Amino acid sequence: MPDPGRGLLVVGAAEVVTLAGGPRRGPSQADPAIAPPGTAVACLDGHIVAVAPEAEAEETLAAGLVTAGREPGAFDRLDVAGATLTPGLVDPHTHLIFAGSREDEVARRARGATYLEILAGGGGILSTVRATRAASDASLVAHGRRWLGQMLRTGSTTVEAKSGYGLDVPTELRLLAAAGRLAAEGPVDVIATFLGAHAVPPEVREAHPGDAAAATEAYVAAVIGEQLPAVAAQGIARSCDVFCETGVFTADQARRILLAARALGLAVRLHADELAPSGGAELAAELGALSADHLGAPSPEGVRALAEAAAAGRPVVAVLLPTVPWFLGLAAHEPARALIEAGVPVALATDFNPGTSPVTSLPLVMTAAVLTLGLDPSEALVATTVNAAAALGLADRGAIVPGLRADLVAWDVRTHAQIPYWAGADLVRAVVSRGGIVAGGQAG
Ligand SMILES: [Zn+2]
DSSP states (O other), X not given: OOOTTSEXXXXXXXXXXXXXXXXXXXXXXXXXXXXXXXXXXXXXXXXXXXXXXXXXXXXXXXXXXXHTTSOTTOEEEEEOTTOEEEEOEEEOOOXXXXXXXXXXXXXXXXXXXXXXXXXXXXXXXXXXXXXXXHSOHHHXXXXXXXXXXXXXXXXXXXEEEEXXXXXXXXXXXXXXXXXXXXXXXXXXXXXXXXXEETBOOHHHHHTSTTOHXXXXXXXXXXXXXXXXXXXXXHTOOOEEEEEEOTTSBOHHHHHHHHHHHHHTXXXXXXXXXXXXXXXXXXXXXXXXXXXXXXXXXXXXXXXXXHHXXXXXXXXXXXXXXXXXXXXXXXXXXXXXXXXXXXTOOEEEOOOOBTTTBOOOOHHHHHHHIIIIIOOOHHHHHHHTTHHHHHHTTOOSSSSOOTXXXXXXXXXXXXXXXXXXXXXXXXXXXXXXXXXXXXXXXXXX
Protein backbone atom coordinates (compact mmCIF):
# COMPACT_ATOMS: atom_id res chain seq x y z
CA MET A 1 0.00 0.00 0.00
CA PRO A 2 1.40 3.42 -0.90
CA ASP A 3 2.27 5.90 1.83
CA PRO A 4 -0.89 8.03 2.35
CA GLY A 5 1.41 10.97 3.13
CA ARG A 6 2.50 10.96 -0.51
CA GLY A 7 0.46 12.73 -3.15
CA LEU A 8 -1.73 10.78 -5.52
CA LEU A 9 -2.54 11.51 -9.16
CA VAL A 10 -5.48 9.55 -10.58
CA VAL A 11 -5.40 9.40 -14.39
CA GLY A 12 -6.93 7.46 -17.26
CA ALA A 13 -10.64 7.60 -16.33
CA ALA A 14 -13.14 7.21 -19.17
CA GLU A 15 -15.56 9.33 -17.17
CA VAL A 16 -14.98 11.55 -14.12
CA VAL A 17 -18.30 12.21 -12.39
CA THR A 18 -17.64 15.13 -10.07
CA LEU A 19 -21.07 15.85 -8.53
CA ALA A 20 -19.78 19.44 -8.17
CA GLY A 21 -22.30 22.14 -7.26
CA GLY A 22 -23.63 21.05 -3.87
CA PRO A 23 -26.66 19.01 -2.82
CA ARG A 24 -29.37 18.66 -5.45
CA ARG A 25 -33.16 18.57 -5.55
CA GLY A 26 -35.85 18.62 -8.20
CA PRO A 27 -34.57 18.51 -11.80
CA SER A 28 -30.95 18.95 -10.66
CA GLN A 29 -31.19 15.63 -8.76
CA ALA A 30 -30.35 14.11 -12.19
CA ASP A 31 -27.22 16.24 -12.80
CA PRO A 32 -24.06 14.20 -12.21
CA ALA A 33 -21.65 16.97 -13.41
CA ILE A 34 -19.32 15.04 -15.71
CA ALA A 35 -15.84 16.53 -16.20
CA PRO A 36 -14.36 16.89 -19.72
CA PRO A 37 -12.55 13.83 -21.14
CA GLY A 38 -8.92 13.60 -20.03
CA THR A 39 -9.59 14.99 -16.56
CA ALA A 40 -7.23 13.83 -13.82
CA VAL A 41 -7.64 14.18 -10.05
CA ALA A 42 -4.76 15.20 -7.79
CA CYS A 43 -4.83 14.49 -4.05
CA LEU A 44 -2.50 15.74 -1.33
CA ASP A 45 -2.64 15.32 2.46
CA GLY A 46 -6.07 13.74 2.35
CA HIS A 47 -7.71 16.34 0.17
CA ILE A 48 -8.39 16.90 -3.51
CA VAL A 49 -6.13 19.67 -4.82
CA ALA A 50 -6.91 19.63 -8.56
CA VAL A 51 -9.55 18.33 -10.97
CA ALA A 52 -8.05 19.27 -14.33
CA PRO A 53 -6.34 18.02 -17.50
CA GLU A 54 -3.56 15.63 -16.53
CA ALA A 55 -0.59 17.99 -17.10
CA GLU A 56 -2.24 20.79 -15.15
CA ALA A 57 -3.28 18.48 -12.28
CA GLU A 58 0.27 17.12 -12.08
CA GLU A 59 1.69 20.66 -12.00
CA THR A 60 -0.65 21.66 -9.17
CA LEU A 61 0.31 18.54 -7.23
CA ALA A 62 4.05 19.12 -7.69
CA ALA A 63 3.68 22.75 -6.63
CA GLY A 64 1.70 21.69 -3.55
CA LEU A 65 4.42 19.20 -2.59
CA VAL A 66 7.12 21.86 -2.91
CA THR A 67 5.09 24.29 -0.80
CA ALA A 68 4.83 21.54 1.84
CA GLY A 69 8.63 21.19 1.79
CA ARG A 70 8.68 17.87 -0.07
CA GLU A 71 10.06 16.60 -3.36
CA PRO A 72 7.90 17.63 -6.34
CA GLY A 73 7.88 14.02 -7.52
CA ALA A 74 6.75 12.53 -4.19
CA PHE A 75 3.44 11.22 -5.48
CA ASP A 76 1.95 8.00 -6.76
CA ARG A 77 0.17 7.70 -10.08
CA LEU A 78 -2.97 5.54 -10.25
CA ASP A 79 -3.97 4.76 -13.84
CA VAL A 80 -7.59 3.59 -13.73
CA ALA A 81 -7.45 2.69 -17.45
CA GLY A 82 -10.93 3.41 -18.76
CA ALA A 83 -12.80 3.22 -15.45
CA THR A 84 -15.52 5.56 -14.24
CA LEU A 85 -14.34 7.73 -11.35
CA THR A 86 -16.86 8.93 -8.74
CA PRO A 87 -16.65 10.31 -5.23
CA GLY A 88 -16.53 7.69 -2.48
CA LEU A 89 -20.08 6.63 -1.70
CA VAL A 90 -21.73 7.81 1.52
CA ASP A 91 -24.16 5.46 3.31
CA PRO A 92 -26.24 7.82 5.50
CA HIS A 93 -28.37 5.26 7.38
CA THR A 94 -27.12 2.00 8.90
CA HIS A 95 -27.50 0.07 12.14
CA LEU A 96 -23.92 -1.18 11.89
CA ILE A 97 -23.24 -2.18 15.49
CA PHE A 98 -25.15 -5.23 16.71
CA ALA A 99 -24.76 -8.94 17.46
CA GLY A 100 -26.58 -11.99 16.14
CA SER A 101 -28.68 -12.54 13.04
CA ARG A 102 -32.39 -13.04 12.28
CA GLU A 103 -32.66 -15.32 9.29
CA ASP A 104 -35.49 -17.18 11.13
CA GLU A 105 -37.75 -14.14 10.67
CA VAL A 106 -37.36 -14.28 6.92
CA ALA A 107 -38.98 -17.70 6.98
CA ARG A 108 -41.72 -16.52 9.38
CA ARG A 109 -42.53 -13.59 7.11
CA ALA A 110 -42.58 -15.90 4.12
CA ARG A 111 -45.35 -17.79 5.95
CA GLY A 112 -47.34 -14.58 6.49
CA ALA A 113 -46.18 -12.97 9.75
CA THR A 114 -45.79 -9.18 9.56
CA TYR A 115 -42.87 -7.10 10.86
CA LEU A 116 -44.98 -5.46 13.59
CA GLU A 117 -46.44 -8.85 14.65
CA ILE A 118 -42.93 -10.26 15.06
CA LEU A 119 -41.91 -7.16 17.05
CA ALA A 120 -45.01 -7.38 19.30
CA GLY A 121 -44.16 -11.02 20.05
CA GLY A 122 -40.72 -10.13 21.41
CA GLY A 123 -38.85 -10.87 18.20
CA GLY A 124 -37.53 -8.37 15.73
CA ILE A 125 -35.46 -5.57 17.26
CA LEU A 126 -35.83 -7.09 20.74
CA SER A 127 -34.11 -10.35 19.80
CA THR A 128 -31.15 -8.32 18.51
CA VAL A 129 -31.21 -6.31 21.75
CA ARG A 130 -30.80 -9.53 23.77
CA ALA A 131 -27.88 -10.69 21.62
CA THR A 132 -26.24 -7.25 21.61
CA ARG A 133 -26.43 -6.75 25.39
CA ALA A 134 -24.74 -10.12 25.83
CA ALA A 135 -21.93 -9.41 23.36
CA SER A 136 -18.46 -8.23 24.43
CA ASP A 137 -17.05 -4.90 23.28
CA ALA A 138 -14.41 -6.73 21.24
CA SER A 139 -16.96 -8.86 19.43
CA LEU A 140 -19.13 -5.84 18.63
CA VAL A 141 -16.14 -4.04 17.13
CA ALA A 142 -15.05 -7.14 15.19
CA HIS A 143 -18.56 -7.61 13.82
CA GLY A 144 -18.78 -3.95 12.76
CA ARG A 145 -15.32 -4.16 11.17
CA ARG A 146 -16.35 -7.22 9.15
CA TRP A 147 -19.35 -5.52 7.58
CA LEU A 148 -17.57 -2.19 7.10
CA GLY A 149 -15.05 -4.16 5.04
CA GLN A 150 -17.88 -5.37 2.83
CA MET A 151 -19.16 -1.82 2.47
CA LEU A 152 -15.72 -0.55 1.49
CA ARG A 153 -15.42 -3.22 -1.21
CA THR A 154 -18.62 -1.89 -2.80
CA GLY A 155 -17.45 1.71 -2.73
CA SER A 156 -18.61 3.19 0.59
CA THR A 157 -16.02 5.47 2.23
CA THR A 158 -18.36 7.10 4.78
CA VAL A 159 -20.94 5.11 6.76
CA GLU A 160 -23.37 6.35 9.37
CA ALA A 161 -23.78 3.94 12.31
CA LYS A 162 -26.68 4.10 14.75
CA SER A 163 -26.83 2.73 18.26
CA GLY A 164 -30.26 1.43 19.29
CA TYR A 165 -29.78 -2.25 20.14
CA GLY A 166 -28.79 -1.51 23.74
CA LEU A 167 -31.79 0.50 24.97
CA ASP A 168 -30.10 1.15 28.30
CA VAL A 169 -27.39 3.63 29.24
CA PRO A 170 -24.42 1.25 29.50
CA THR A 171 -25.12 -0.67 26.29
CA GLU A 172 -26.00 2.40 24.21
CA LEU A 173 -22.68 3.95 25.30
CA ARG A 174 -20.83 0.71 24.43
CA LEU A 175 -22.36 0.71 20.92
CA LEU A 176 -21.39 4.33 20.32
CA ALA A 177 -17.88 3.62 21.66
CA ALA A 178 -17.60 0.73 19.16
CA ALA A 179 -18.59 3.08 16.34
CA GLY A 180 -16.06 5.63 17.58
CA ARG A 181 -13.32 3.01 17.66
CA LEU A 182 -14.08 1.90 14.09
CA ALA A 183 -14.03 5.55 12.98
CA ALA A 184 -10.60 6.00 14.53
CA GLU A 185 -9.34 2.82 12.82
CA GLY A 186 -10.48 3.77 9.32
CA PRO A 187 -10.27 3.62 6.40
CA VAL A 188 -14.06 3.94 6.28
CA ASP A 189 -15.20 7.06 8.15
CA VAL A 190 -17.94 6.11 10.63
CA ILE A 191 -20.42 8.78 11.73
CA ALA A 192 -22.21 7.79 14.96
CA THR A 193 -25.89 8.45 15.68
CA PHE A 194 -27.70 7.84 18.98
CA LEU A 195 -30.96 5.89 18.51
CA GLY A 196 -32.01 5.08 22.07
CA ALA A 197 -35.63 5.52 20.95
CA HIS A 198 -35.54 2.50 18.64
CA ALA A 199 -37.92 0.29 20.65
CA VAL A 200 -39.15 0.00 24.23
CA PRO A 201 -36.91 -2.53 26.04
CA PRO A 202 -38.42 -5.65 27.63
CA GLU A 203 -37.68 -4.67 31.25
CA VAL A 204 -39.65 -1.43 30.82
CA ARG A 205 -42.55 -3.29 29.20
CA GLU A 206 -42.57 -5.77 32.07
CA ALA A 207 -42.72 -2.92 34.59
CA HIS A 208 -46.00 -1.76 33.02
CA PRO A 209 -47.90 -5.00 32.36
CA GLY A 210 -50.80 -4.60 29.96
CA ASP A 211 -50.18 -0.88 29.47
CA ALA A 212 -47.97 -0.38 26.42
CA ALA A 213 -48.64 3.37 26.35
CA ALA A 214 -47.41 3.82 29.93
CA ALA A 215 -44.32 1.71 29.20
CA THR A 216 -43.50 3.81 26.16
CA GLU A 217 -43.91 7.06 28.13
CA ALA A 218 -41.69 5.73 30.92
CA TYR A 219 -39.01 4.81 28.38
CA VAL A 220 -39.21 8.21 26.66
CA ALA A 221 -38.56 9.78 30.07
CA ALA A 222 -35.50 7.52 30.48
CA VAL A 223 -34.17 8.41 27.03
CA ILE A 224 -34.48 12.12 27.78
CA GLY A 225 -33.47 12.07 31.43
CA GLU A 226 -30.77 9.38 31.52
CA GLN A 227 -29.56 8.29 28.10
CA LEU A 228 -29.26 11.61 26.28
CA PRO A 229 -27.14 13.37 28.95
CA ALA A 230 -24.79 10.36 29.09
CA VAL A 231 -24.52 10.21 25.30
CA ALA A 232 -23.81 13.94 25.05
CA ALA A 233 -21.15 13.68 27.76
CA GLN A 234 -19.51 10.75 25.93
CA GLY A 235 -19.18 12.99 22.86
CA ILE A 236 -19.15 10.37 20.07
CA ALA A 237 -22.67 10.65 18.59
CA ARG A 238 -23.20 13.60 16.28
CA SER A 239 -26.94 13.28 15.95
CA CYS A 240 -30.01 11.76 17.57
CA ASP A 241 -32.59 9.64 15.76
CA VAL A 242 -36.05 8.37 16.81
CA PHE A 243 -38.14 5.52 15.33
CA CYS A 244 -41.31 7.59 14.79
CA GLU A 245 -43.90 5.03 13.69
CA THR A 246 -47.40 3.85 14.58
CA GLY A 247 -46.98 1.39 17.45
CA VAL A 248 -43.43 2.52 18.27
CA PHE A 249 -42.94 6.23 19.19
CA THR A 250 -45.47 8.95 18.36
CA ALA A 251 -44.57 12.23 16.67
CA ASP A 252 -45.12 14.01 19.99
CA GLN A 253 -42.71 11.67 21.81
CA ALA A 254 -40.19 12.03 18.97
CA ARG A 255 -40.47 15.84 19.18
CA ARG A 256 -39.72 15.84 22.91
CA ILE A 257 -36.70 13.55 22.51
CA LEU A 258 -35.28 15.46 19.54
CA LEU A 259 -35.72 18.87 21.18
CA ALA A 260 -33.88 17.57 24.25
CA ALA A 261 -31.13 16.20 21.97
CA ARG A 262 -30.79 19.50 20.15
CA ALA A 263 -30.49 21.35 23.46
CA LEU A 264 -27.49 19.11 24.19
CA GLY A 265 -25.84 20.01 20.88
CA LEU A 266 -26.83 16.99 18.78
CA ALA A 267 -28.22 17.29 15.26
CA VAL A 268 -31.57 15.56 14.72
CA ARG A 269 -32.93 13.05 12.20
CA LEU A 270 -35.73 10.51 12.27
CA HIS A 271 -37.13 7.24 11.01
CA ALA A 272 -40.34 8.66 9.58
CA ASP A 273 -43.51 7.09 8.20
CA GLU A 274 -41.88 3.78 7.26
CA LEU A 275 -45.04 1.67 7.30
CA ALA A 276 -47.86 4.16 7.92
CA PRO A 277 -48.25 7.96 8.05
CA SER A 278 -47.32 8.95 11.60
CA GLY A 279 -46.52 12.64 11.32
CA GLY A 280 -42.82 11.92 10.90
CA ALA A 281 -42.28 13.91 7.70
CA GLU A 282 -44.16 16.87 9.16
CA LEU A 283 -42.06 16.72 12.32
CA ALA A 284 -38.79 16.53 10.35
CA ALA A 285 -39.77 19.69 8.45
CA GLU A 286 -40.90 21.44 11.64
CA LEU A 287 -37.62 20.71 13.43
CA GLY A 288 -35.36 21.32 10.44
CA ALA A 289 -33.98 17.80 10.78
CA LEU A 290 -30.96 16.78 8.71
CA SER A 291 -32.97 13.91 7.25
CA ALA A 292 -36.29 12.10 7.27
CA ASP A 293 -35.61 8.43 6.59
CA HIS A 294 -37.72 5.61 5.08
CA LEU A 295 -40.80 7.68 4.08
CA GLY A 296 -42.54 4.55 2.82
CA ALA A 297 -45.94 6.05 3.56
CA PRO A 298 -45.76 9.80 4.21
CA SER A 299 -49.01 11.76 4.25
CA PRO A 300 -49.61 14.31 1.45
CA GLU A 301 -49.24 17.01 4.12
CA GLY A 302 -45.88 15.51 5.11
CA VAL A 303 -44.57 15.62 1.54
CA ARG A 304 -45.83 19.22 1.25
CA ALA A 305 -44.08 20.17 4.51
CA LEU A 306 -40.78 18.73 3.23
CA ALA A 307 -41.22 20.55 -0.09
CA GLU A 308 -41.90 23.86 1.69
CA ALA A 309 -38.86 23.41 3.94
CA ALA A 310 -36.64 22.79 0.89
CA ALA A 311 -38.09 25.79 -0.95
CA ALA A 312 -37.44 27.93 2.12
CA GLY A 313 -33.75 26.94 2.13
CA ARG A 314 -34.03 24.54 5.08
CA PRO A 315 -33.91 21.27 3.15
CA VAL A 316 -34.54 18.01 4.99
CA VAL A 317 -32.97 15.19 2.97
CA ALA A 318 -35.36 12.31 2.28
CA VAL A 319 -33.26 9.17 2.85
CA LEU A 320 -34.93 6.31 1.01
CA LEU A 321 -34.14 2.66 1.79
CA PRO A 322 -35.50 0.60 -1.08
CA THR A 323 -34.02 -2.73 -0.03
CA VAL A 324 -36.25 -2.69 3.09
CA PRO A 325 -39.65 -3.23 1.40
CA TRP A 326 -37.92 -5.74 -0.89
CA PHE A 327 -36.50 -7.68 2.06
CA LEU A 328 -39.84 -7.49 3.93
CA GLY A 329 -41.74 -8.72 0.90
CA LEU A 330 -43.86 -5.56 0.78
CA ALA A 331 -45.34 -4.32 -2.45
CA ALA A 332 -45.38 -0.69 -1.28
CA HIS A 333 -42.42 1.48 -2.20
CA GLU A 334 -41.25 4.92 -1.22
CA PRO A 335 -42.76 7.69 -3.39
CA ALA A 336 -39.39 8.76 -4.76
CA ARG A 337 -40.71 10.43 -7.91
CA ALA A 338 -43.28 12.45 -5.97
CA LEU A 339 -40.56 13.61 -3.57
CA ILE A 340 -38.20 14.60 -6.40
CA GLU A 341 -40.99 16.37 -8.26
CA ALA A 342 -41.92 18.22 -5.07
CA GLY A 343 -38.32 19.50 -4.88
CA VAL A 344 -37.24 17.42 -1.88
CA PRO A 345 -33.56 16.33 -2.01
CA VAL A 346 -33.37 12.53 -2.10
CA ALA A 347 -30.60 10.27 -0.77
CA LEU A 348 -30.33 6.48 -0.63
CA ALA A 349 -28.97 4.21 2.11
CA THR A 350 -28.63 0.52 2.87
CA ASP A 351 -30.33 0.61 6.31
CA PHE A 352 -27.90 -2.23 7.04
CA ASN A 353 -29.46 -4.11 9.99
CA PRO A 354 -30.10 -7.75 10.92
CA GLY A 355 -33.87 -7.70 10.54
CA THR A 356 -35.09 -5.72 7.57
CA SER A 357 -32.03 -5.08 5.38
CA PRO A 358 -28.89 -7.16 5.88
CA VAL A 359 -27.56 -5.37 2.82
CA THR A 360 -24.12 -3.75 2.74
CA SER A 361 -23.88 -2.72 -0.93
CA LEU A 362 -24.90 0.78 -1.97
CA PRO A 363 -24.61 -0.18 -5.68
CA LEU A 364 -27.25 -2.86 -5.01
CA VAL A 365 -29.41 -0.20 -3.30
CA MET A 366 -28.95 1.97 -6.41
CA THR A 367 -30.17 -0.95 -8.53
CA ALA A 368 -33.23 -1.32 -6.29
CA ALA A 369 -33.87 2.43 -6.52
CA VAL A 370 -33.75 2.34 -10.31
CA LEU A 371 -35.94 -0.77 -10.57
CA THR A 372 -38.49 -0.13 -7.81
CA LEU A 373 -38.48 3.64 -7.17
CA GLY A 374 -38.09 4.89 -10.73
CA LEU A 375 -34.84 6.80 -10.17
CA ASP A 376 -32.55 7.15 -13.14
CA PRO A 377 -28.90 6.16 -12.66
CA SER A 378 -27.72 9.77 -12.33
CA GLU A 379 -30.35 10.49 -9.68
CA ALA A 380 -29.26 7.35 -7.82
CA LEU A 381 -25.60 8.44 -7.91
CA VAL A 382 -26.47 11.92 -6.61
CA ALA A 383 -28.45 10.14 -3.89
CA THR A 384 -25.44 8.10 -2.71
CA THR A 385 -22.83 10.87 -2.87
CA VAL A 386 -23.49 14.59 -2.48
CA ASN A 387 -27.06 14.30 -1.15
CA ALA A 388 -26.09 11.46 1.19
CA ALA A 389 -23.31 13.62 2.63
CA ALA A 390 -25.85 16.44 3.12
CA ALA A 391 -28.09 14.00 5.01
CA LEU A 392 -25.23 13.64 7.51
CA GLY A 393 -24.56 17.38 7.61
CA LEU A 394 -21.17 16.83 5.91
CA ALA A 395 -20.14 19.49 3.37
CA ASP A 396 -16.54 18.20 3.09
CA ARG A 397 -17.22 15.15 0.89
CA GLY A 398 -19.55 13.61 -1.67
CA ALA A 399 -18.07 15.39 -4.70
CA ILE A 400 -14.77 15.53 -6.61
CA VAL A 401 -13.94 19.17 -5.99
CA PRO A 402 -10.68 20.80 -4.82
CA GLY A 403 -10.70 21.24 -1.05
CA LEU A 404 -12.93 18.25 -0.31
CA ARG A 405 -11.81 14.96 1.19
CA ALA A 406 -9.98 12.77 -1.31
CA ASP A 407 -12.45 9.87 -1.22
CA LEU A 408 -12.77 8.29 -4.68
CA VAL A 409 -13.99 5.09 -6.31
CA ALA A 410 -12.86 3.75 -9.69
CA TRP A 411 -15.57 1.54 -11.19
CA ASP A 412 -14.89 -1.10 -13.81
CA VAL A 413 -17.40 0.42 -16.28
CA ARG A 414 -17.13 3.19 -18.86
CA THR A 415 -20.07 5.27 -17.56
CA HIS A 416 -21.78 5.73 -14.21
CA ALA A 417 -25.09 4.66 -15.78
CA GLN A 418 -23.76 1.10 -15.69
CA ILE A 419 -23.17 1.06 -11.91
CA PRO A 420 -26.79 0.13 -11.04
CA TYR A 421 -27.22 -1.77 -14.31
CA TRP A 422 -24.80 -4.66 -13.63
CA ALA A 423 -26.92 -5.68 -10.66
CA GLY A 424 -24.90 -7.29 -7.88
CA ALA A 425 -21.67 -7.38 -9.90
CA ASP A 426 -18.26 -6.69 -8.35
CA LEU A 427 -17.44 -3.43 -10.16
CA VAL A 428 -15.05 -1.64 -7.81
CA ARG A 429 -11.55 -1.47 -9.25
CA ALA A 430 -10.03 0.81 -6.62
CA VAL A 431 -11.07 2.83 -3.58
CA VAL A 432 -9.21 5.92 -2.34
CA SER A 433 -9.90 7.18 1.18
CA ARG A 434 -8.33 10.44 2.40
CA GLY A 435 -5.92 10.31 -0.54
CA GLY A 436 -4.64 6.77 0.05
CA ILE A 437 -5.49 3.67 -1.98
CA VAL A 438 -7.35 1.41 0.49
CA ALA A 439 -8.88 -1.26 -1.77
CA GLY A 440 -7.87 -2.62 -5.17
CA GLY A 441 -5.75 -0.50 -7.48
CA GLN A 442 -2.03 -0.54 -8.06
CA ALA A 443 -0.20 2.75 -7.94
CA GLY A 444 2.90 3.22 -10.08
ZN1 LIG B 1 -33.14 2.27 10.19
